[in-house]
Amino acid sequence: MTVNTVDTKPCEYCSGVGYFQLLLGGSETCSSCEGTGQQMKDEN
Ligand SMILES: [Zn+2]
DSSP: OOOOOOSOOBOTTTTTSSEEEOTTSSEEEOTTTTTSSBOOSOOO
8 A cells, every 4th residue: 555655754853753862861852843853845
């Protein structure tokens, strides 16, 4: 079966997880993808 994939790619900043793992513990939401883990189709 073919999955109808959206034209998005994993965020290169957070590797598609949507957040950064902090060394001191916890996590911070990726400001690039705003936690979605996917790069915006924004060509900006
Ligand atoms: Zn991201």
